[in-house]
Structure formats: C-alpha cells, structure tokens
Amino acid sequence: MPPVTRIDVAAPTFEHHRDAFGIGESEPRLSWIVTGAPEWWRQAGAELEVEFDGERQVKAVHGTESVLVAWPFEPLGSRRRASVRVRVQGTGGETSEWSPAATLETGLLEPSNWQAVAVGPAWDEDPEAMRRPALLRSEFRLASPVRSARLYASAHGLYRAEINGVRVGDDDLSPGWTSYANRIRYYTYDVTGLLREGSNAIGAQLADGWFRGRLGFGGGHVNLYGEHTSLVAQLEVTHMDGTVTVVATADDWLAAPSPIVTSGLLEGERYDARDEIPGWTELGVDPADWSPVALRDFAFDRLTAPNGPPVRCTQEVEPVGVRRTEDGRFIVDFGQNLVGRVRIEPTGEAGEEIRLRHAEVLDGDGELCTRPLRGAISTDHYVLKGAPGETWEPSFTIHGFRYAEITGWDGPVEGRIVARVLHTDMRRTGWFECSDPLLNRLHENVVWSMRGNFVDLPTDCPQRDERLGWTGDIQVFAPTASFLYDCSGVLVSWLADLAAEQLPDGTVPWYVPTVPGGDWWTPPRPGAGWGDAATLVPWTVFHGFGDAEILRRQWRSALAWVDLEHKLAGDDHVWDGSWQLGDWLDPAAPPNDPANGLTDPHLVATAYYVRSTAAVAAMALELELPEAETLTERAEAAREGFRARYRTGPGRLTSDSQAAQSIAIMFDLFDHAEEAAAGQRLAELVREADIHLTTGFLGTPALLDALTRTGHLDLAVALLAQRTVPSWLYPVTMGATTVWERWDSMLPDGSVNPGDMTSFNHYAFGAVADWMHRTLAGLVPTSPGWRGIRFRPGIKSGLDSAAAAHETPYGRAALAWHWTENAVEVEVEVPVGTDAVLEHPSGVSEALPAGLHQRTWPLG
Structure with missing residues (x-):
C-alpha cells in the first residue's frame, strides 16, 4: 500500500x-x-x-x-x-x-410549534373488542408552486401516512413504543415531491399498536395506555415565494373503516381487500362514505424527536422449502428464524380467505409448534377481492417465525411469497469469523437475535405474548450489541424511558416501558441484574460510543438505583432481603421454576450491588462530581460485606457454582492473591460438569472471561466448543438460526422443552459474542469510544484463523490472523486518532500508528 x-x-x-x-x-x-x-x-x-x-x-x-x-x-x-x-x-x-x-x-422543538390537534375515528368506542383500524383523510389546495414541504406526524397507536396516493416514508410501526406518560415520539418526512400546486389529498391509516393493543403475559391486556387511538399530523408547505401553508389534523378531517378488519401485535392482522376504498388519499373520494372525526386529548409537551433510526424492512428472505400437506395446506420454511411478516401475491376468487399462521419450530409431525407462543395468536388473514395482481402484506403487526402455514390458497406459492425482515434500521458496525463453521453460525445466530429483538426498543423475545423491554437481558447483552450495530440511538432513547419509569425510591421496573395493571411483575420490585441496567447500560454506552453525555443524562437515575441498593443492603452491606431472579435459567433450574438454580440469588444481588456502586463511582469520577469519594468508599464497604458473608476461604464461596465463581472473579470480589485459587475452583467446577456450563443469564456472560482471566483459556475454548446440552453450540447442532432462551429449548430428541417459557429467539446467552470478539479474534477496546485499542491475536484458541472488525467512532479497526505451516500471519487496521498496541506472542507490545500493518510470527 x-x-x-x-x-x-x-x-x-x-x-x-x-x-x-x-x-x-x-x-x-x-x-x-x-x-x-x-x-x-x-x-x-x-x-x-x-x-x-x-x-x-x-x-x-x-x-x-x-x-x-x-x-x-x-x-x-x-x-x-x-x-x-x-x-x-x-x-x-x-x-x-x-x-x-x-x-x-x-424538527419541531417546542410544543407551541404544533397547530395540529389529535383526531380519531368517532366510532372508536368499544373498550375491549379488537377494534377496526381507521382511515383518516383531508383535502386541501396549494395556491402556488411548492419549494419544500415537511410532514410531522405522531399517534396514540401506529400510523402510516399517504399523500396523493403515495406512501410517505418507508418506516414501519411508527411512532414506536415509548414511555407514553412521559415521551411520545414523532417523525419528520420530506414530502416535497408528493405535492403539487392546486388540489391535494392527505391521509393516514391508524391502528392500535402498543398504545391500545394487547400486551403482556397470559394473552395480554388491552387499553393499557389509553382507550382511543388518535393521529397528530402537521404538513408545512413552503412556497416559492416564501409563504407557508399549514395543513394539520383538525375537526374537518374525515374517517372511514380501514380494509384492515382487525390488527394486533400479538394476534396478527385480518385484511378484507373487498373493503378497499380505491384512491382513498387521492382526489374525488365520495364524502358520503366517510364520517366526521372525533377530537382526542394529546399531550404535545411529551412529543420528542427520535434519537435513532426507525423500524424498517431491511431484508427479504425467500423460502428454502415448501411442503404441501394432504389436506391442501402449505408449510413454508424460510430457513431462518426471523422477525417481520410475510408478503404474498395470491390468486383466487373474491371472498376467498387465505390464512397464514407462524411459528419458530415444527413439532414431531412436521406441523407448526405454536405452544411456545402462549397467548400470541400470530395469525394473519387475507380476503381476496378477486382482481389480478393482488399483493398483500400486513401493516401493523410483526411475528417471530421461521415457518408459515398457508391455508386457503390453491397455489402455486413458489415465487409468490417472501418473508420481510423488520427491525430498527441500525448501521452494522461489527463482524466476526473464524475457521470453525459452528462458531461462525453461532455468531450469525447472535446477530439475528439482536435484529429480531431490536424492534424500536431492546426486547426479550419477539414471538410469544411478552415482547417486553426486559432490563436484565439488555444489561448483559449491551457490550455485544454495541459492537455489532450502532445501537446508541436505541439505547439512549430506552434509557430515557428507564429514567422516566423509575420509581421515586429508585426502583427500576423489570421491563421498560412498564406495562401498567395486570397481575404480572407489578408493582415493580427491586431486582439485581435487572435494575442494574440503570447503571451498567449507560456505562456500556459510554465505553462503546465515547458518549460522556449519557452519563450526565442518566446520572440521577443511576445514583437513585445504587442509593436504593445501599439502603436495602443495610449496615452489613449484604442485599439479602428482596425477592430475586438470581442466575435466571441456569440448567439446573426446573422448567417451571427458572429462578431456582445452583447459585444463591442473594449472593448474586450483593455482587451486583458492589458492581453497580463501583460503576457509579467511576461515573462520578468521569463527570468530576463530588459524590465520587463517597461512592468509592461505599463500593469498598459493599465488597467487604460480600466477602464477609459469602467468602468461605481463599477463592471459595458459599455457593460453590460456576456462576458464583465467575461473577465474583469478574466483579473483583476476590483479592488479587486469591484470584488464582478462585480460577482453579472455577476450572474444577467446569471439569466436574464434564466441560459443560451450569450458568444462567447473569453468570454466563462472566464465565469465559473468568476462566481466561485466571489462566484457563484452554478450558474456556473447550467449553465454547462443547456440542452437547447445555452449551452454546448444542442449539447450532440442532439447527438453530437464532439464540435460544433456554439451553435446551429443544430437547435432543427434537421435542420442545415442556416449560411454559420457551423461546427460540432470545439474545441473552448471545452475550458470549463479546468474548469471541475480544479473545478469539483479539480486538479489544482499552478506553471509552475505542480511543485506545489493543490487538491481541487469539492464536492460543486452537483455531486455525479468526478475524474481527468494528466501525469505531474513529473509523474501522480490524484484526485478522491465521496459522500457516510454520508461522502466524497477522493483519491489523488501525483508525486515525486512536492509540493502538499489537500484543506479540512473547508478551511484548508494539505501538502501532494508523493504517494497515502486516506481521509474520514464525513458530517457536
């Protein structure tokens, strides 16, 4: 070069x-x-x-x-x-x-900028039934040529706008799901090219979405945030002469029933094409078919512009197999467990109905296994109008699925069906590959699980009657997420909601946004590992993206959480008086009691109390706040409280488990002199389990790092390479294309785990990818925002090659290494503005300037 x-x-x-x-x-x-x-x-x-x-x-x-x-x-x-x-x-x-x-x-930065009022269908009164989505419209005249035009839009519910018969934007499920009592997102669109001098028409479809639709466990509940949907839209047109015309939702707008008969995120969508109103956002629509809108209350001071990109369709996936059953149904395999919906190009007579059911896996008879969906019906219906060239895709629902069952279509379906992948349209920033195909598939599974669970906010699962922003899941996964994608905007927005939903005493809800009412997990209770998202996710965003402002924004939230932990821990600095999830879903936990594992939940809670307090002390130091000294002292006191209660000897704990040892090692709860003994005991526990893991959601992210840190890299590599249950690669050998919620979501005989809680798309255990990037490939950030980088080729991993690349805030950082017959070949890319070091096998570190560098290290 x-x-x-x-x-x-x-x-x-x-x-x-x-x-x-x-x-x-x-x-x-x-x-x-x-x-x-x-x-x-x-x-x-x-x-x-x-x-x-x-x-x-x-x-x-x-x-x-x-x-x-x-x-x-x-x-x-x-x-x-x-x-x-x-x-x-x-x-x-x-x-x-x-x-x-x-x-x-x-966008519109002040509430006073809004001239629009919120409007909705006047018939929208039934508080319980699945209510029919509405079409809303208005016509207007523009007296002179258009120079530019912007549409600002939001809703209670979900909207999709059109002008003069053309869809506005390519975003989906807008305006998304936020803490509605505190923040409601709006979007801005450039619609200059859709307008013309003279007469124009504008309209929007409006559906329940998260605001009013069914959410939560046990089939969910409706009307959790409000009983009525409403649209807020403000079109501002600047003419060539500088004058401005404003067209906004008002009481002169009209409403009509949508051809979408019902739509729900859990239920699916039913569409009757015979009810379509041709040209409903064009001129010449008969007003006799429309009724006046109703005015709705709307808190314009809650409107906020987006922090990141919207949800979009980012990929289309063709079927890899189609099977016709004896009774005429089609079972379609898309080859990939994904999140989105199916688009069809059906043929048939008017009034014929096509049904699409969705599932992640098949049962032993080759039929859709829908039991893991629980109360999520996940079924779409399309009633044909009998016209040539019909094409349909649901508008306001998504499903988690690999398989679809089609009923009522004579076919053929080949070439006339495709899966459309939806998620927040984040920029991909991280990649990994190595010489082991199974590890490559595992990493790809992590990527797909992140895509499917970053739909406007970070969720736990995308398929069953849950789909909530669980705090513990993103707490453990955030380091991996921030490497794979620029998810900073998503996390900044979600953290704002977390702070808004936090209780006055500092309690962080188990999931954000909260789902009010119901009998599940409410009212919120303090939970270790989950509530610690208030401290550890901002700390991860700071380190991943170099954004100290997120620490300032979240400071009061983070401090309130550790103050609560401190209060709950009491004078002995041991948090043992609260109900906890502990090391959730470790393999020893019974299928229907996922918190009842090998590790004392209070040991885990106290460890997290130490970890969060130390993190908030570090935040205070970074922000030069006076609380730094007190928090540092408190973190040390909490550490001593942990050791006094749970340490039984050098490197040993009351819970003699992989999770306890790993968490204690990585949270610096052992003294340096006893860390080797702690690592040795951890290694013994792994060997006693026949090189299998015994960890759950909180212990797993620390496990391989703890082994590596204490000199047991070979055992960490062997554990990652394990192929029988429980292990990371067991699901891969079973055909998984996403990360599972349970290590054995599918049993070795191919049957589905009998537990009531079994998802085939959860990213929590995918947190291992962070270790893969840093240890197998060897790409390690050493200061916030990747300002410092250590390139440490993982040549002792037993692999023939590995590579990782990350688009840092300073540019592309990459490391690739491979063994030849008698040497290791290494290639490093260093972005300008960073301090980079290449670690040689001898332990010598070489400072590298920006640019591409190649090294050959002979054997011996």
Whole structure:
C-alpha cells in the first residue's frame, strides 16, 4: 500500500443519528472520521463550517477530539436546516481539504410549534373488542408552486401516512413504543415531491399498536395506555415565494373503516381487500362514505424527536422449502428464524380467505409448534377481492417465525411469497469469523437475535405474548450489541424511558416501558441484574460510543438505583432481603421454576450491588462530581460485606457454582492473591460438569472471561466448543438460526422443552459474542469510544484463523490472523486518532500508528 500523503476527512455526523433529519437537538454534537493520513499525523484542531440560509460561519475547535464535539455555533431553532463540513489541522500545521458537507434539519422543538390537534375515528368506542383500524383523510389546495414541504406526524397507536396516493416514508410501526406518560415520539418526512400546486389529498391509516393493543403475559391486556387511538399530523408547505401553508389534523378531517378488519401485535392482522376504498388519499373520494372525526386529548409537551433510526424492512428472505400437506395446506420454511411478516401475491376468487399462521419450530409431525407462543395468536388473514395482481402484506403487526402455514390458497406459492425482515434500521458496525463453521453460525445466530429483538426498543423475545423491554437481558447483552450495530440511538432513547419509569425510591421496573395493571411483575420490585441496567447500560454506552453525555443524562437515575441498593443492603452491606431472579435459567433450574438454580440469588444481588456502586463511582469520577469519594468508599464497604458473608476461604464461596465463581472473579470480589485459587475452583467446577456450563443469564456472560482471566483459556475454548446440552453450540447442532432462551429449548430428541417459557429467539446467552470478539479474534477496546485499542491475536484458541472488525467512532479497526505451516500471519487496521498496541506472542507490545500493518510470527 503506498504511503498516504494527504489527509482525508469524511462528512461529519450529528449525535447518534444515522440520518440527521427532523432531529430534536438544538445544539447537536459533531463527530468526524479522518479516513486517511500519514502514519505520523495527529490532529491538533479543526475548523467547522456551517451554512445557514446561504450564509457561512467558521469556528475553530482545539484539541485531538473528533467524537461528539460540542456544537460551536448558535443554537438551532425549529425547522432549521444547516449544512456542515469540517477540515482538520495536524500538530505540524498540516491542514486537510474541507470534508464533504453533511446536512441536518431540526424538527419541531417546542410544543407551541404544533397547530395540529389529535383526531380519531368517532366510532372508536368499544373498550375491549379488537377494534377496526381507521382511515383518516383531508383535502386541501396549494395556491402556488411548492419549494419544500415537511410532514410531522405522531399517534396514540401506529400510523402510516399517504399523500396523493403515495406512501410517505418507508418506516414501519411508527411512532414506536415509548414511555407514553412521559415521551411520545414523532417523525419528520420530506414530502416535497408528493405535492403539487392546486388540489391535494392527505391521509393516514391508524391502528392500535402498543398504545391500545394487547400486551403482556397470559394473552395480554388491552387499553393499557389509553382507550382511543388518535393521529397528530402537521404538513408545512413552503412556497416559492416564501409563504407557508399549514395543513394539520383538525375537526374537518374525515374517517372511514380501514380494509384492515382487525390488527394486533400479538394476534396478527385480518385484511378484507373487498373493503378497499380505491384512491382513498387521492382526489374525488365520495364524502358520503366517510364520517366526521372525533377530537382526542394529546399531550404535545411529551412529543420528542427520535434519537435513532426507525423500524424498517431491511431484508427479504425467500423460502428454502415448501411442503404441501394432504389436506391442501402449505408449510413454508424460510430457513431462518426471523422477525417481520410475510408478503404474498395470491390468486383466487373474491371472498376467498387465505390464512397464514407462524411459528419458530415444527413439532414431531412436521406441523407448526405454536405452544411456545402462549397467548400470541400470530395469525394473519387475507380476503381476496378477486382482481389480478393482488399483493398483500400486513401493516401493523410483526411475528417471530421461521415457518408459515398457508391455508386457503390453491397455489402455486413458489415465487409468490417472501418473508420481510423488520427491525430498527441500525448501521452494522461489527463482524466476526473464524475457521470453525459452528462458531461462525453461532455468531450469525447472535446477530439475528439482536435484529429480531431490536424492534424500536431492546426486547426479550419477539414471538410469544411478552415482547417486553426486559432490563436484565439488555444489561448483559449491551457490550455485544454495541459492537455489532450502532445501537446508541436505541439505547439512549430506552434509557430515557428507564429514567422516566423509575420509581421515586429508585426502583427500576423489570421491563421498560412498564406495562401498567395486570397481575404480572407489578408493582415493580427491586431486582439485581435487572435494575442494574440503570447503571451498567449507560456505562456500556459510554465505553462503546465515547458518549460522556449519557452519563450526565442518566446520572440521577443511576445514583437513585445504587442509593436504593445501599439502603436495602443495610449496615452489613449484604442485599439479602428482596425477592430475586438470581442466575435466571441456569440448567439446573426446573422448567417451571427458572429462578431456582445452583447459585444463591442473594449472593448474586450483593455482587451486583458492589458492581453497580463501583460503576457509579467511576461515573462520578468521569463527570468530576463530588459524590465520587463517597461512592468509592461505599463500593469498598459493599465488597467487604460480600466477602464477609459469602467468602468461605481463599477463592471459595458459599455457593460453590460456576456462576458464583465467575461473577465474583469478574466483579473483583476476590483479592488479587486469591484470584488464582478462585480460577482453579472455577476450572474444577467446569471439569466436574464434564466441560459443560451450569450458568444462567447473569453468570454466563462472566464465565469465559473468568476462566481466561485466571489462566484457563484452554478450558474456556473447550467449553465454547462443547456440542452437547447445555452449551452454546448444542442449539447450532440442532439447527438453530437464532439464540435460544433456554439451553435446551429443544430437547435432543427434537421435542420442545415442556416449560411454559420457551423461546427460540432470545439474545441473552448471545452475550458470549463479546468474548469471541475480544479473545478469539483479539480486538479489544482499552478506553471509552475505542480511543485506545489493543490487538491481541487469539492464536492460543486452537483455531486455525479468526478475524474481527468494528466501525469505531474513529473509523474501522480490524484484526485478522491465521496459522500457516510454520508461522502466524497477522493483519491489523488501525483508525486515525486512536492509540493502538499489537500484543506479540512473547508478551511484548508494539505501538502501532494508523493504517494497515502486516506481521509474520514464525513458530517457536
């Protein structure tokens, strides 16, 4: 590769936005990546240029930082559009060319910016039945040509807008699921190209979604956040002469029943194509078929712009197999357990009904196994209108499935059916591969489980009657998630909801947003590992994305949680007086008692009390807050409380389990002098289990790291390579394409685990991918935001090769190594602006400048 003789800078980015359109920040922080520079080059400062309405301003910023740099210009008001570019200066005075420009636009930043009122169908009165979604519409005239136009939209429920017969945007399930009592998201759309001078029509479909639809266990409950759906829409049109026309939802809008007869996230969707109103968002619709809307209450001060991308269809998956049953049904295998819905192109006579049922697995007879879905019906219905070229896909529901059963279609279905994958459209940032195909499939399963469970917020499972934002699951998985995808926007939004839902005494709900009422897990109770998401997820976001602001935003929430832990632990600093989930779902736990495992739940709770207090003390140090000293002292007292109660000798604990040993090692609960003994006992426990794990949700993420840290890498590798239950690879050998909730969600004989709680798509045990990235490949961040990187090739892993790459905030970091006949070949990519070290087999560390580096290490 020829030496770099120039300095190149990519277009800047804003906050955590993939697309900075309709953002809610008046002073968005800026980041930029130097994509090419000489090895010796270091940033000393930068110039930022902004263009407002044809006028340019330039501001200088000093220092080496290029990630989330403070906005140096005047604060932005609502609807403000700006173009920004950057050029950097080196320590020797070298200056780059200006970067390409990046454009941002703010949304409506103040409640007073909204002229719209909330409207909904007047017939929407039955509080219990599955209510028919509505079509809402209005017509308007534009007196002169259009220069630009924006649509701002939100809803109680879910909406999908159209203008002049064309769908607005490509987002799905908008505006998503937030803590409705505190935050309701709205989206901004550029609709300039959909409007024309003269007469126009606008409309939206409106469905229950999370706001009013059925949610939760036992088949769920309806009306948990409100009894009525409503739409808020505000179209602002700027004309060529600078005048502005506003068209907003108001009492003159009209409503009609949708051809969607019923729609529910758990139930599925029923659509009768015979009820379609042709051209319902075009001109000339007969108003006799429509009725006046009803005005609804709406808290405009709760409206918030998105922190990250929306849900979209990101992939289409064709069937890998179609089987016709004797009674005429089709069983379709898409080859991948996924989250989304099926699009069909059916043929048939008007009034004929096609039914689509969904499931993750088949039973022993080759039929859909729907028992794990519990109260989620997950069935879609389409009634044909009998016209050529019919195409249909549900609009306001999703399913978790690999298999679909189609009834009522004579066929053929080949080439006329496809699965559409939906999730938050995050940017992929992390990759891994190695010489073991089973480990590669395991990693791919982790990726698919993250995709299926990041649908607007991080959930536990996507298929059954639950689908909740469980705090413990994301607490353990966040390090893996932040490597694989830029999930910063999702997590920033979810953490805002967590803080909003937190009780005054500091209690963190088991899942966020909370689901009010019902008889499940309410009222919230303090739970270790789950409530600790308030401290450990912000800490992970800080380390993964270099965002200290998230620590400031979540500070009061994090402090309230550790203050509560401190209070509950009492004078002896042992948290043993609360009901706990413990090391949830360890293999020894009975199928219907997942908390009853090998490890004392109070030992786990006290360990997490120590870990969270230490993390919040570190936050206080980072933020230079006065609480740092007190919290540091408290963390040490909590550590001594743990040791006094649960330590029985050097490296030994009252719970003689893999989970207890692993958590204690990784949470620094053993003194350094006894850590070797602790690791030795952990290794003995693994061998006593015949090289199998015995850990659950909280113990598993610490297990391989604890073995590695205490000098048992060979055993960690053997444990990961184990193929019989319980192990990570057992599901892979059983054909899994996502991570399972239980180690034995499917039993060796192919039957489904008899437990009432059995999911085939949970990411918690996929937290192992973080260890794979750092240990098998050897890509290790050593400071927040990947400012420091250690490249430590995992050549002692027993693999022939491994590689990992991550798009850091500074650019691409990558490491690939492979064995040859007599040497190890290593290739390293270092992003500009980072401090990188390559660790040699001898233990010597070599500082690396930015760029590509190749090394050959001979055997011996």
